[in-house]
Amino acid sequence: MTEIEARLDALLAAPAASLPSFAADGRLYFLCDAGGSAQVWELPAGGGAPRPRSAHRDAVSFVAGSPADGGAVFGRDSAGDERVQLYRLEPEGEPRPLTADPRTIHAWGAFSPDGRRVACAANSRDPAHADPVVIDIATGAATRLREVQGPHELPGWMPDGRSVVLSTAPRTFESELIAVAPDGAATPLTPHQGDWRHMNPRWRKDGEGFWLLTDRGGEFLCVAFMLPGGTPRRLFAPDADVEKLEVSPDQSRLAVVVNEAAWSRLHILDAATGAVLESPEHPPGVITKLSWHPDGGSLAFDLVCPTRPATLWRHRRGEAAAELLFAASAAPEAVVDWQTVSFPTFDSRDLPGFLALPAGEAPARGWPVLVWVHGGPAMQALPNWRPDLQLMLSLGIAVLVPNVRGSTGYGRDYAALDDREKRMDSVRDLAAAHAWLGAQPRFDKQRIGIMGQSYGGWMVLAAVTEQPELWAAGVDYYGIARWKTFFERTGPWRVGHRAAEYGDPVADAELLERLSPLHKAGDIRCPMLVAQGLTDPRVPPHESAQIVQALKNRNVPVESVIFPDEGHGFLKRDNRRTVMLAVAGFLRQHLMG
Numbered sequence: 001m002t003e004i005e006a007r008l009d010a011l012l013a014a015p016a017a018s019l020p021s022f023a024a025d026g027r028l029y030f031l032c033d034a035g036g037s038a039q040v041w042e043l044p045a046g047g048g049a050p051r052p053r054s055a056h057r058d059a060v061s062f063v064a065g066s067p068a069d070g071g072a073v074f075g076r077d078s079a080g081d082e083r084v085q086l087y088r089l090e091p092e093g094e095p096r097p098l099t100a101d102p103r104t105i106h107a108w109g110a111f112s113p114d115g116r117r118v119a120c121a122a123n124s125r126d127p128a129h130a131d132p133v134v135i136d137i138a139t140g141a142a143t144r145l146r147e148v149q150g151p152h153e154l155p156g157w158m159p160d161g162r163s164v165v166l167s168t169a170p171r172t173f174e175s176e177l178i179a180v181a182p183d184g185a186a187t188p189l190t191p192h193q194g195d196w197r198h199m200n201p202r203w204r205k206d207g208e209g210f211w212l213l214t215d216r217g218g219e220f221l222c223v224a225f226m227l228p229g230g231t232p233r234r235l236f237a238p239d240a241d242v243e244k245l246e247v248s249p250d251q252s253r254l255a256v257v258v259n260e261a262a263w264s265r266l267h268i269l270d271a272a273t274g275a276v277l278e279s280p281e282h283p284p285g286v287i288t289k290l291s292w293h294p295d296g297g298s299l300a301f302d303l304v305c306p307t308r309p310a311t312l313w314r315h316r317r318g319e320a321a322a323e324l325l326f327a328a329s330a331a332p333e334a335v336v337d338w339q340t341v342s343f344p345t346f347d348s349r350d351l352p353g354f355l356a357l358p359a360g361e362a363p364a365r366g367w368p369v370l371v372w373v374h375g376g377p378a379m380q381a382l383p384n385w386r387p388d389l390q391l392m393l394s395l396g397i398a399v400l401v402p403n404v405r406g407s408t409g410y411g412r413d414y415a416a417l418d419d420r421e422k423r424m425d426s427v428r429d430l431a432a433a434h435a436w437l438g439a440q441p442r443f444d445k446q447r448i449g450i451m452g453q454s455y456g457g458w459m460v461l462a463a464v465t466e467q468p469e470l471w472a473a474g475v476d477y478y479g480i481a482r483w484k485t486f487f488e489r490t491g492p493w494r495v496g497h498r499a500a501e502y503g504d505p506v507a508d509a510e511l512l513e514r515l516s517p518l519h520k521a522g523d524i525r526c527p528m529l530v531a532q533g534l535t536d537p538r539v540p541p542h543e544s545a546q547i548v549q550a551l552k553n554r555n556v557p558v559e560s561v562i563f564p565d566e567g568h569g570f571l572k573r574d575n576r577r578t579v580m581l582a583v584a585g586f587l588r589q590h591l592m593g
């Protein structure tokens with residue numbers, strides 16, 4: 001075993017514990033990847049050792065504790081195909097399938113208030129349309145409430161336990177909530193003019209109204225309360241996105257998470273006024289899930305940061321600081337924290353990002369650098385645990401993780417700066433990042449590589465074709481090479497939403513062809529590595545196949561790493577190890593030679 005393999009194995013051996021969800025009897029379900037992929041585990045209600053409750057090679061994507069007993073429901077797909085199937089866990093015993101249609105996506109929704117049924121949005125009728133479906137847990141009987149058009153999510157039930165709430169998001173910054181009754185009748189809950197988001201509804205038990213996250217009338221998502229069909233009344237509106245909202249069981253308090261330049265901050269609010277009651281201290285990091293204990297006396301949440309995989313934390317009501325509830329492993333050793341930075345770009349903006357430096361002094365010629373580009377584009381690179389980047393840092397490669405224009409988390413206006421004809425401005429931001437790095441003697445501007453996933457893979461291909469003189473190496477994880485073929489093959493349920501983001505494949509065909517790096521593959525000068533999962537329903541494998549072939553036809557050095565059992569992301573530990581070692585070897589050869 002090489003030193004690099006040993007280092008990576010040590011990094012990958014640190015499992016994560018995330019996505020906590022209490023069940024009615026006080027046990028805490030969560031996901032843990034100690035066995036090589038995320039599976040369901042539980043912490044007993046009275047404390048004690050955690051235990052695994054599922055065992056699949058494929059990763060579980062969520063787990064929800066029952067509001068009525070010690071059971072749960074969880075979901076997993078097959079080999080990354082995102083056709084999520086639902087499973088029931090009784091308080092004791094093995095999982096039992098609630099759905100078993102491998103062609104259908106059962107997008108998780110919620111338990112009914114009495115815990116006897118679950119609701120999801122399922123595209124069983126037509127791949128392009130996700131209908132609200134209610135499933136009886138005891139019998140497995142499934143009932144479609146309504147036939148709808150397009151993709152939907154199902155964020156919850158109405159308090160009456162009869163109607164469900166459906167969410168439709170035709171565009172990134174537009175979403176609305178609709179009540180669907182047992183007879184299929186649909187009632188808009190958030191009618192509005194213009195593109196505004198209405199998310200995360202949590203009903204008051206009397207059914208008179210609901211709390212939600214919305215950006216209606218502002219730049220950022222805030223906490224509001226509204227009556228069905230009414231106007232949101234803002235309760236808590238910091239100059240930042242509020243990303244999580246959970247109401248305490250007695251409905252007197254709201255747990256919320258604020259995105260502060262990508263770092264998470266937990267607050268407990270007065271549910272009636274929105275006043276901040278508590279701001280429990282917690283380590284710097286990213287919180288992705290909140291769950292109130294059924295007795296309302298404490299709140300569980302997960303927290304991940306650049307130096308440690310996700311761990312579980314608990315805030316006890318009235319305590320000044322949160323306490324560590326469960327860690328699946330000790331904190332990894334010899335890891336590097338990320339520092340928040342900003343850098344200037346072509347239109348006099350300062351762009352946010354994160355920088356991580358190898359240990360010790362920079363070499364005389366300066367460190368080589370890897371610029372890592374997130375996907376989306378309406379997403380945000382977060383300061384979370386990245387064993388792949390920690391491995392590069394161990395090799396002596398510095399890392400810059402920019403949130404160029406188009407990223408979320410910095411307001412609606414910033415996210416719109418890369419829309420349609422302005423798309424290449426975000427690629428110009430990558431050149432600005434390169435210039436900022438190259439102007440610093442601690443970095444070697446001749447040895448700056450670029451890496452990205454999904455839309456970030458497109459950014460890599462756009463950068464190495466538009467700016468071939470800048471980049472010493474490129475790593476493309478399942479990126480788009482040609483928008484025309486992307487739209488022809490991506491999942492039919494997502495074409496409308498993506499067309500709203502990128503442009504219509506017919507009406508904007510000329511723009512999309514201009515933005516397709518495949519046509520400029522001959523301009524690429526640097527060696528490339530391309531990685532792809534063959535069951536990816538978002539970015540078709542055909543995209544990677546095209547760019548690899550184009551590079552081979554032009555004798556550009558290209559490596560490819562293909563996984564038959566992965567989709568839009570590499571979730572299985574053995575596959576992650578394979579691709580991370582391939583990237584490490586590739587970057588050592590081309591950034592450190």
Ligand SMILES: CSCC[C@H](NC=O)C(=O)N[C@@H](C)C(=O)O
Nearest residue numbers: 375376377453454455456498538
């Ligand atoms: C709205 S899908 C975002 C998921 C993905 N991001 C990271 O993996 C992504 O970038 N998808 C792009 C290619 C898309 O589907 O348009």
